[in-house]
Amino acid sequence: MDMLSIPVVNMTPILPEIFLSVLAMALLLINVFAPSGGQKSYLAYISFIGIVATAVLVGSGWGNHIESFNGSVVLDNFATFFKITFLVAAGLTVLISDKYMEREGCNHGELYPLILFAVVGMMLMASGTDLMTIFLGLEVMSITLYVLAGFNRANKKSNEAGLKYFLLGAFSTGFMLYGMALIYGATGTTRLYKIAEIVGQMTQPSSNVLLLAGMLLTMTGFAFKIAAAPFHMWTPDVYEGAPTPMTAFMSAGPKAAGFAALLRIFLVALPTMQVEWSQVLWVMAVLTMTVGNITALRQDNIKRVLAYSSIAHAGYALVGFAAGNGTGIAGILFYMLSYAFMNIGAFAIIILVAKKGESNGNVMDFAGLASKRPILAVVMTIFLFSLAGMPPTAGFIGKFYLFSGAVQQGYIWLAVIGVLNSAASVYYYLRIMVYMYMKEPTEEFEWVQVTAPVALALVISVAGSLIPGIVPSVILEYAQMAIKLL
Amino acid sequence: MENLNSYLIVSAVLFSIGTIGVLTRKNAIVIFMCIELMLNAVNLTFVAFSRYLGNLDGQIFVFFIMTVAAAEAAVGLALIIAFFNNKDSIDVTDVNLMKW
Numbered sequence: 001m002d003m004l005s006i007p008v009v010n011m012t013p014i015l016p017e018i019f020l021s022v023l024a025m026a027l028l029l030i031n032v033f034a035p036s037g038g039q040k041s042y043l044a045y046i047s048f049i050g051i052v053a054t055a056v057l058v059g060s061g062w063g064n065h066i067e068s069f070n071g072s073v074v075l076d077n078f079a080t081f082f083k084i085t086f087l088v089a090a091g092l093t094v095l096i097s098d099k100y101m102e103r104e105g106c107n108h109g110e111l112y113p114l115i116l117f118a119v120v121g122m123m124l125m126a127s128g129t130d131l132m133t134i135f136l137g138l139e140v141m142s143i144t145l146y147v148l149a150g151f152n153r154a155n156k157k158s159n160e161a162g163l164k165y166f167l168l169g170a171f172s173t174g175f176m177l178y179g180m181a182l183i184y185g186a187t188g189t190t191r192l193y194k195i196a197e198i199v200g201q202m203t204q205p206s207s208n209v210l211l212l213a214g215m216l217l218t219m220t221g222f223a224f225k226i227a228a229a230p231f232h233m234w235t236p237d238v239y240e241g242a243p244t245p246m247t248a249f250m251s252a253g254p255k256a257a258g259f260a261a262l263l264r265i266f267l268v269a270l271p272t273m274q275v276e277w278s279q280v281l282w283v284m285a286v287l288t289m290t291v292g293n294i295t296a297l298r299q300d301n302i303k304r305v306l307a308y309s310s311i312a313h314a315g316y317a318l319v320g321f322a323a324g325n326g327t328g329i330a331g332i333l334f335y336m337l338s339y340a341f342m343n344i345g346a347f348a349i350i351i352l353v354a355k356k357g358e359s360n361g362n363v364m365d366f367a368g369l370a371s372k373r374p375i376l377a378v379v380m381t382i383f384l385f386s387l388a389g390m391p392p393t394a395g396f397i398g399k400f401y402l403f404s405g406a407v408q409q410g411y412i413w414l415a416v417i418g419v420l421n422s423a424a425s426v427y428y429y430l431r432i433m434v435y436m437y438m439k440e441p442t443e444e445f446e447w448v449q450v451t452a453p454v455a456l457a458l459v460i461s462v463a464g465s466l467i468p469g470i471v472p473s474v475i476l477e478y479a480q481m482a483i484k485l486l
Numbered sequence: 487m488e489n490l491n492s493y494l495i496v497s498a499v500l501f502s503i504g505t506i507g508v509l510t511r512k513n514a515i516v517i518f519m520c521i522e523l524m525l526n527a528v529n530l531t532f533v534a535f536s537r538y539l540g541n542l543d544g545q546i547f548v549f550f551i552m553t554v555a556a557a558e559a560a561v562g563l564a565l566i567i568a569f570f571n572n573k574d575s576i577d578v579t580d581v582n583l584m585k586w
Contacts, residue, residue, distance in 0.1 A: 132547050139554045143561050150565050156572050160581050162565045167517055167578070170558055171508050174524035177551060178501060181528050181544075185494075185535040190543050237584040 010068040013075035013127060016058045016083065017120050023050040024116035031109030040109050044098040044453065047112040051091040051119075058083045062478075071191050072130035078333075079127035081482040082260040085337045086122040088464070089252040090115055092344040095457035097245040099449075100351050104243065104358070106152045114151075115249065118144040122257035129268065131180045131190040134261045138176075138225070141254060142169050149242040149250070157358075161241025168234045169224070176221020182214030183269075195269040206276050215270060215277060219262070226258035228318060229287040232311045236295075239307035244354065247303060248347035251310040252340035259317060259332055266321075267329070274324055281322035282414060289315030289421040296428050300362050302350055305428055306343070309387060312425055313339055319411075319418050320402035326483060328405025331398060333479035334468070338394030341464025342386040348457050349380045352448050360443075363432055368441020373448060377436045379458055386465040388429040389422050393469040401476070493534035500527035514566050514576040518559070525555050 011018070027043055058080055066075040093115060101107040117140060124137025146169060150162020184190055186208055187198045199205045206212060224231040239247045266277055292312030299305045317335055320328030353369065353376075354360045370377035386393035399422060406415040450458075468475045500523060507520030529548045536544030570576050 132543075132550055135547075136550060136554070139558070143554075143557055146561050146565060150568060153568050154572075157583050159565070159569045159572050160583050163514065163569050163578075164581060166558075166562050166565050167508075167514065167521075170518070170521045170562065171524075173558075174501075174504070174521055174528065177525065177528040178531065180547075181531040181535065184532065184544055184547070185539075188535075188539045188541060190547060240584050 007070075010066060012061070012064075013066050013068045013073050013079075014124075016054050017123050019057060020050065020054055020116050020120050020123075023047075024113040024120070027113045027116070028110065031113075034109065040101070040107050040111075041098050043109050043112045044094050047094045047116060048091060048453075050116070051087050051094065055084060055087045055091070058087065067129070069133075071193060072133045073124075073127050074129045075127060077478075077482040077484070078260075078264070079123075081333055081478060082126035082256060082336070083123050085256045085333075085340055086119050086126070086253050088337065089249055089256070089340040089344060090119045092340070092348075092457050092461060093245050093249040093253075095453040096248065096344070096348045096351055098453060099451050100243065100245050103356050104152055104155070105356075106154065106243070108151075111148075111151065114144045114148055118148070118249075118253065122253055122260075125257045126260040126264070128261070129192045129264065131183065131192070131265075134265070135177065135180065137257075138261065139173070141257060142173070142225075145169075145246075145250060145254060148246045149238055151246060152243050155241075155358075157241035158243060159241075161238045164234055164241075165238045172221050172224035172231065175217050179214045179217025179219070179221065182210045182217065184214075186210035186214060192265065192269040196271065199270060199272050202272075205273055211273075212276065215273065216280065218265065219277070219280065222258050222262045222265075223284065226255050226262070226314045226317075227288075227311050228284050228314050229291040229311065232288065232291065232314075235311055236299075236304045236307040239310070240301060240303045244303065244347055244351045244358070247307075248344040251306070251343050251347075252336075255310070255314060256336040256340065259321070259336060263321070263329065263332065267324075278322045278324050281318055282411065285315050285318035285322050285414065286417050287315075288312070288318055289418060293421045293425045296425065299428070300364070302361055302363050302366070302432070305363065305432070306346060306350075309425065309428070310343065312421065313343075313387075315421070316399055316402055316418060319414055320405045322414060323402075323405040323409040323411060325405055325409050326480070327401055327408055329483045330476065330479040331401030331405050333482055334394075334401060334472075334475050335398035337475060337479075338386070338398050338464060338468050341461045342383045342393070342395060345458060345461025345465065346380065346383040346387065348454060348461065349376060349383070352376065352450065352454065353445070355447060363435055365443070366432055366435045367439035368443070369436040369445065372441050372443075372445045376448070376450075379462055380436065381433055382462055382465055384429040384432060386469070388426045390426075391469065392466070394465050394467075394475075395469070397469055397472045397476070490534060490538045494531060497527045497530035497534065500524075500530065512577050512579055514569070514578055515563075517578065518562055518566070522555060522559070525551060 121140030128134040146166040152158035296308030320331040386395035504524035532544040
């Protein structure tokens with residue numbers, strides 16, 4: 001009898017994923033054998049060191065191009081860039097989680113392994129070149145995020161956030177899978193490169209109903225993950241209800257992962273249909289920016305303000321995607337990385353100012369922060385300036401590249417709408433600043449304690465929001481190298 | 487397999503029933519069952535295409551979908567239980583602490 005021959009596979013492309021998975025499982029075991037109810041800070045420290053080690057491992061693969069697992073996973077600069085983005089988001093989240101979880105009384109050790117598993121899923125999404133791999137990565141990420149959103153079991157809002165995210169997320173997965181099934185039916189394969197080959201041979205791919213429907217349904221599923229209108233309805237509620245560090249993580253990581261997979265599918269597998277998909281993305285970008293910014297204007301809860309602002313930011317990134325040229329796509333990569341810094345930084349300040357039970361979470365509660373805690377107010381101002389897109393911050397450079405990509409492609413109106421939206425968004429960011437600097441303090445802010453990990457997270461975030469704004473090339477050059485091989 | 491179309495129609499009908507169910511039902515568990523129906527409609531599409539095209543990729547995909555659906559069920563039911571513990575209800579109209 002013949003022995004089954006086991007194919008030799010090159011494991012190099014998924015080494016970081018393997019490393020993080022093993023680390024997460026080890027942490028779960030450590031947590032089981034540790035005395036219950038005690039301090040869990042050491043888990044945070046181990047995870048942070050693990051994340052830094054993974055980042056070094058990922059970074060050392062820069063410049064390589066290795067396909068593995070019969071072309072379903074690839075290691076290239078594009079994947080590497082996004083993996084670093086996810087690791088930045090996860091690292092900052094781990095740093096700000098520990099204190100918060102202790103305060104809210106839900107300091108369960110499972111938190112850190114779950115964050116690591118979510119990162120593994122995101123990494124698979126960024127490096128997957130097969131619909132199957134991308135789907136698996138997406139689900140590994142989503143399922144852990146459902147748990148993270150509902151992590152504070154005793155808190156009713158957190159319960160609701162988890163349940164809502166789960167039901168709507170699973171619903172959108174159904175649509176995405178149906179789209180993938182139709183693409184498979186139209187092309188007979190799930191490998192992205194082969195899909196590109198087969199679609200390239202079609203005389204008129206846009207008249208292929210199966211392919212077109214498949215493309216649109218797949219887009220729907222991802223639009224949900226990146227919180228693009230009209231599939232954004234879950235975002236404010238889930239962001240408000242979820243524990244704040246998880247909100248920070250959800251707004252930076254999964255959004256970048258969604259863009260990574262969407263870019264990979266559309267630019268690698270369906271470049272011949274760019275006329276069709278860029279029209280859809282045009283409309284989606286305008287809707288997303290406008291809905292996000294207009295609704296954010298009349299919110300009082302600061303987590304909801306940032307939730308709507310995160311919808312608006314997905315819209316800005318979609319502007320670059322609709323343009324679909326080098327400048328726009330490099331802009332998306334740049335923006336996703338700098339957004340991780342500025343947004344998680346802003347959430348770190350929100351965590352500091354809030355009291356137990358997530359009270360003190362309104363814009364008004366920031367009144368007088370500048371006179372009582374001037375350094376925190378200045379740091380928050382930097383993040384808000386960056387979110388609003390003012391020079392010399394990273395947010396400005398990111399928006400500049402996204403919009404100039406659209407202009408180069410001839411989408412002048414799209415860029416104009418984007419700039420107008422950006423101007424409108426300044427109102428709600430400035431409103432927070434007005435409360436911080438110009439209102440009389442109603443509180444002493446004596447409960448605000450900046451621990452070493454949080455201080456480290458703030459320093460990293462400030463550096464990440466300012467340095468790329470002053471010297472854009474530190475990130476932009478890599479972003480441009482990353483999109484070359486797509 | 488000349489009648490690919492009939493399989494596709496059946497799965498499209500199942501998918502639509504699932505979608506309508508998600509949008510109209512109020513019970514979280516029934517909504518979840520409707521989502522499962524949608525996923526299985528997708529599985530049927532994959533298997534039908536796989537047989538028709540004569541390649542196995544689609545059937546492998548189905549195995550992954552079934553595995554993921556099982557994991558999703560575990561997490562989803564846990565979330566529903568946590569919600570029930572706090573609210574004594576699994577009606578989605580009671581998911582109302584935060585306004586849209």
